[in-house]
Amino acid sequence: xxxxxxxxxxxxxxxxxxxxxxxxxxxxxxxxxxxxxxxxxxxxxxxxxxxxxxxxxxxxxxxxxxxxxxxxxxxxxxxxxxxxxxxxxxxxxxxxxxxxxxxxxxxxxxxxxxxxxxxxxxxxxxxxxxxxxxxxxxxxxxxxxxxxxxxxxxxxxxxxxxxxxxxxxxxxxxxxxxxxxxxxxxxxxxxxxxxxxxxxxxxxxxxxxxxxxxxxxxxxxxxxxxxxxxxxxxxxxxxxxxxxxxxxxxxxxxxxxxxxxxxxxxxxxxxxxxxxxxxxxxxxxxxxxxxxxxxxxxxxxxxxxxxxxxxxxxxxxxxxxxxxxxxxxxxxxxxxxxxxxxxxxxxxxxxxxxxxxxxxxxxxxxxxxxxxxxxxxxxxxx
Amino acid sequence: xxxxxxxxxxxxxxxxxxxxxxxxxxxxxxxxxxxxxxxxxxxxxxxxxxxxxxxxxxxxxxxxxxxxxxxxxxxxxxxxxxxxxxxxxxxxxxxxxxxxxxxxxxxxxxxxxxxxxxxxxxxxxxxxxxxxxxxxxxxxxxxxxxxxxxxxxxxxxxxxxxxxxxxxxxxxxxxxxxxxxxxxxxxxxxxxxxxxxxxxxxxxxxxxxxxxxxxxxxxxxxxxxxxxxxxxxxxxxxxxxxxxxxxxxxxxxxxxxxxxxxxxxxxxxxxxxxxxxxxxxxxxxxxxxxxxxxxxxxxxxxxxxxxxxxxxxxxxxxxxxxxxxxxxxxxxxxxxxxxxxxxxxxxxxxxxxxxxxxxxxxxxxxxxxxxxxxxxxxxxxxxxx
Numbered sequence: 001x002x003x004x005x006x007x008x009x010x011x012x013x014x015x016x017x018x019x020x021x022x023x024x025x026x027x028x029x030x031x032x033x034x035x036x037x038x039x040x041x042x043x044x045x046x047x048x049x050x051x052x053x054x055x056x057x058x059x060x061x062x063x064x065x066x067x068x069x070x071x072x073x074x075x076x077x078x079x080x081x082x083x084x085x086x087x088x089x090x091x092x093x094x095x096x097x098x099x100x101x102x103x104x105x106x107x108x109x110x111x112x113x114x115x116x117x118x119x120x121x122x123x124x125x126x127x128x129x130x131x132x133x134x135x136x137x138x139x140x141x142x143x144x145x146x147x148x149x150x151x152x153x154x155x156x157x158x159x160x161x162x163x164x165x166x167x168x169x170x171x172x173x174x175x176x177x178x179x180x181x182x183x184x185x186x187x188x189x190x191x192x193x194x195x196x197x198x199x200x201x202x203x204x205x206x207x208x209x210x211x212x213x214x215x216x217x218x219x220x221x222x223x224x225x226x227x228x229x230x231x232x233x234x235x236x237x238x239x240x241x242x243x244x245x246x247x248x249x250x251x252x253x254x255x256x257x258x259x260x261x262x263x264x265x266x267x268x269x270x271x272x273x274x275x276x277x278x279x280x281x282x283x284x285x286x287x288x289x290x291x292x293x294x295x296x297x298x299x300x301x302x303x304x305x306x307x308x309x310x311x312x313x314x315x316x317x318x319x320x321x322x323x324x325x326x327x328x329x330x331x332x333x334x335x336x337x338x339x340x341x342x343x344x345x346x347x348x349x350x351x352x353x354x355x356x357x358x359x360x361x362x363x364x365x366x367x368x369x370x371x372x373x374x375x376x377x378x379x380x381x382x
Numbered sequence: 383x384x385x386x387x388x389x390x391x392x393x394x395x396x397x398x399x400x401x402x403x404x405x406x407x408x409x410x411x412x413x414x415x416x417x418x419x420x421x422x423x424x425x426x427x428x429x430x431x432x433x434x435x436x437x438x439x440x441x442x443x444x445x446x447x448x449x450x451x452x453x454x455x456x457x458x459x460x461x462x463x464x465x466x467x468x469x470x471x472x473x474x475x476x477x478x479x480x481x482x483x484x485x486x487x488x489x490x491x492x493x494x495x496x497x498x499x500x501x502x503x504x505x506x507x508x509x510x511x512x513x514x515x516x517x518x519x520x521x522x523x524x525x526x527x528x529x530x531x532x533x534x535x536x537x538x539x540x541x542x543x544x545x546x547x548x549x550x551x552x553x554x555x556x557x558x559x560x561x562x563x564x565x566x567x568x569x570x571x572x573x574x575x576x577x578x579x580x581x582x583x584x585x586x587x588x589x590x591x592x593x594x595x596x597x598x599x600x601x602x603x604x605x606x607x608x609x610x611x612x613x614x615x616x617x618x619x620x621x622x623x624x625x626x627x628x629x630x631x632x633x634x635x636x637x638x639x640x641x642x643x644x645x646x647x648x649x650x651x652x653x654x655x656x657x658x659x660x661x662x663x664x665x666x667x668x669x670x671x672x673x674x675x676x677x678x679x680x681x682x683x684x685x686x687x688x689x690x691x692x693x694x695x696x697x698x699x700x701x702x703x704x705x706x707x708x709x710x711x712x713x714x715x716x717x718x719x720x721x722x723x724x725x726x727x728x729x730x731x732x733x734x735x736x737x738x739x740x741x742x743x744x745x746x747x748x749x750x751x752x753x754x755x756x757x758x759x760x761x762x763x764x765x766x767x
Contacts, residue, residue, distance in 0.1 A: 015402060018424055023466070027493040039686060040402055040421070082407070102683065109411040298733055299486065302423060302688040347682055347740070350733055 009155050013052040013086055015041055017156070019163040019336070024300040025316050031171075031333040033316060034164065036156060038341040039303060042086075043078040043110075045341035046153060046182060051076060051141060052083035053152025058139045059087055067092065070141040071128035073121055074103050075259055075342050080141045081112035094128040096121050103343055121261065144181030145266040153185020154192060160336055161193045168334050170198050172281075172326045175338040176312045177202040177211040179262035180269035182340060187272045197277040201325055203311045207255030209284045211265040211273075212370065213248035220274045221281070222373035229373065240267035245274065256287045259308035259342050281325050284370040288360045289314045289378070291353035298350060306342035306349075313337055321369055321378045393539050397436040397470055399425055401540070403547040403722070408684040409700050415555075415710070415719040417700055420544055422727040423687060426470075427490075429727035430537065430566060431463035435525060437536030439467040442523050448473065454525040455479075455512035457505050458487045458730050459643055464525050465496035478512040480504050487729050505645065528565030529650040537569020538576060544722055545577045552720050554582050556665075556710045559724040560696045561586040561595045563646035564653035566726060571656045581661040585709050587696045588668050591639030595649040595657075596666045596756065597632035604658045605665070606759035613759070624651035629658065640671045643692035643728050665709055668756040672746045673698045673764070675739035682736060690728035690735075697723060702764050705755055 017037045025033040038046035051070075058066050067090040070080040077093035084091030092113040095104070099116070107114050117127035132138045142149055164170070173190070177183050183202055190198055204212055217237050219226050231237050234251040249264045273280040287307065294310035296317050297303060305313065315321045316337060322329070329335065366377035401421045409417040422430035442450050451474040454464040461477035468475035475496040479488070480503055491498050501511045516522050526533060541557075548554070557574070561567050567586050574582050588596055600606050600613050601621050615621055618635040633648045657664040674691045677698035681689055689697065699705050700723060710719050752763035 015404070018399060018402065020399070020424060020426070023426070023490065023493050037424070040404060042404070042407070044686065106407065109407050295733065298688060302428065302727075302729070302731060304682065304686040304688070341686075343686070345686060347679065347733070347736055351737060354733070 014049045043082040045075040047079035050149035050152035051079035055083040067138040071125035081110035094124040096124045144179035150184040154189030157189025171333040172199040174201040178260040180265040184269040201281045205255040208260040217246040243267040243271045245271040257307035306345035398433045427463040427466040429459045434533035434536035435463040436467040451522045455509040465491040465494035469494040478508040480508045528563030534568035538573030541573025555719040556583040558585040562644040564650040568653040585665045589639040592644040601630040627651040627655045629655040641691035690731035
């Protein structure tokens with residue numbers, strides 16, 4: 001097992017990131033909470049693992065003339081640009097209008113060519129696909145639905161196994177889900193190290209929850225009968241024969257956690273989640289809860305986490321929610337939160353989140369959390 | 383190699399984290415050289431102090447046994463480090479703080495199981511209380527703030543790590559670090575010596591309102607420009623000859639900087655001496671608080687990390703190309719310079735602080751003019767924007 005890790009990751013470009021025990025969150029939840037700090041990757045998010053792995057694969061397969069092309073709203077593009085720079089490959093990133101100037105600057109600092117195309121991600125993707133068609137040496141870097149990308153992401157589990165105190169197996173691993181690439185890597189990594197039975201808690205936001213909705217469309221961990229579950233307005237259910245699973249296609253995404261923004265998840269990943277021994281606990285939270293977590297995390301750990309990343313941390317800042325999702329956790333439980341990182345956060349954003357959360361708390365009421373088909377309320381101030 | 387043997391023995395039971403050394407794309411691009419960040423923010427207590435203080439506490443445990451009670455006077459980060467270290471080693475710990483220390487820092491110490499005593503209005507009063515407690519209990523030991531070889535030995539470990547972490551055979555063209563009392567600098571100087579880097583230039587950074595080290599260097603023959611006898615001593619500073627180390631140090635009567643974690647009224651005489659004697663020399667720099675604030679804001683946007691002022695003052699030099707180029711001159715024909723910034727960390731920064739810094743810097747810029755930066759006795763102007 002160790003041998004295959006050595007072979008597959010021998011030429012890795014990513015950083016073996018620290019796994020730190022959070023005193024603050026451990027104290028709050030009265031158990032051991034570890035943070036895997038993917039913020040420290042060269043492109044400042046976990047995407048660097050899977051995408052640099054893919055880039056190296058492309059170099060080996062197509063040679064140094066290969067032209068890496070990617071359509072991205074930010075973090076994937078940064079990862080591709082960073083990897084391409086190290087490997088001395090050409091890289092072009094297609095972005096829709098409206099992407100932050102600092103992200104564009106970062107892409108250019110890494111030597112990537114930036115093409116701003118279209119008003120929406122899908123339009124940028126279309127232009128990217130056309131560019132790949134037009135050039136023989138061009139290769140499309142996938143956003144999340146590719147086994148090579150998952151293989152790169154899986155490396156973090158191998159690291160976590162070595163970094164936890166000896167013999168310790170996590171009682172749960174938490175991660176954010178956009179299209180499912182990270183979750184896919186985690187599930188494969190768990191399988192590889194003998195952790196297939198470790199519970200996986202996936203976190204999305206209500207306004208960007210294609211994975212949660214997909215699980216709902218299949219027999220699995222969701223409560224009740226799959227035939228009686230309703231498909232929300234704006235969602236189309238699609239049967240994927242290749243993976244024998246149904247996935248949800250969302251017609252619109254309304255969350256501010258735009259890095260989660262996938263209208264449909266990887267069908268293969270949905271299938272993996274349904275089949276794994278440790279199961280999947282699929283959670284959806286409000287944007288405001290993610291904002292509150294980002295604020296708390298900034299004060300506790302002096303690290304700015306974008307909303308897609310803070311979403312994972314949010315359940316850990318809500319003891320009532322945490323106890324619902326990991327009821328078996330006791331004082332000696334060991335929980336791992338994948339702090340996936342991301343460049344799309346600024347001091348102005350956090351300032352705005354503060355105002356939004358304060359207004360929302362003043363308005364009263366509770367926040368809704370969805371968990372494997374059930375909805376319950378969580379106090380806004382806890 | 384001998385260096386790593388020493389490192390293996392000395393640091394065998396180390397509690398601190400081998401922190402990442404990351405190349406900053408943003409700052410490297412700005413300066414057109416390779417700028418590496420040693421991220422001490424990731425230590426369990428969130429600052430570099432963890433290295434020296436755990437090393438000291440472990441030493442105390444070995445010498446005095448598990449009944450020893452550790453006492454420390456601190457205005458924040460050292461207290462947190464002591465609380466974390468003693469929690470791991472299951473030792474009793476009492477932290478004496480002056481009133482006014484941030485609630486979240488106190489909570490952090492208590493989460494780590496330390497007893498926290500808030501007394502007095504300033505650090506010297508807290509220190510007095512700590513010393514009184516020391517007298518009262520035979521099994522008590524005072525953790526020093528910065529002037530102790532065991533602390534420096536702990537801090538030196540980061541240089542051993544940096545040597546392993548840089549690309550093979552790369553020797554830094556300069557190492558930058560913040561300086562309060564000189565503990566970190568002492569560790570960096572000793573670490574450099576241990577790994578064959580005694581000739582690596584060291585840039586120490588303070589703020590104008592908290593610059594006891596800079597003033598001390600000024601009182602001795604050394605790297606400062608001009609003749610020693612013609613240098614004036616600022617009002618409020620007393621020059622004190624320390625015979626043991628054959629060096630003169632400055633005692634400041636008051637500190638006015640907002641970078642309170644630098645707050646030492648006098649530096650370690652031994653470290654001043656080391657700085658004067660080392661082959662690579664020392665480039666002692668002072669920056670205004672506002673420049674450190676601006677750097678904290680820039681670093682937050684670039685690296686998504688919040689740095690307190692004592693830490694961002696080091697980074698501020700890298701965000702000003704004109705200053706940086708004076709400190710690390712380019713060599714013709716050589717490749718890009720390789721520079722290491724010690725990101726020393728610290729818990730004393732909040733989102734609200736950064737918001738305040740933004741307003742302060744904007745107002746300061748609107749007022750026009752430039753910022754004064756002092757380096758080894760010379761002063762020069764740096765554009766604010």
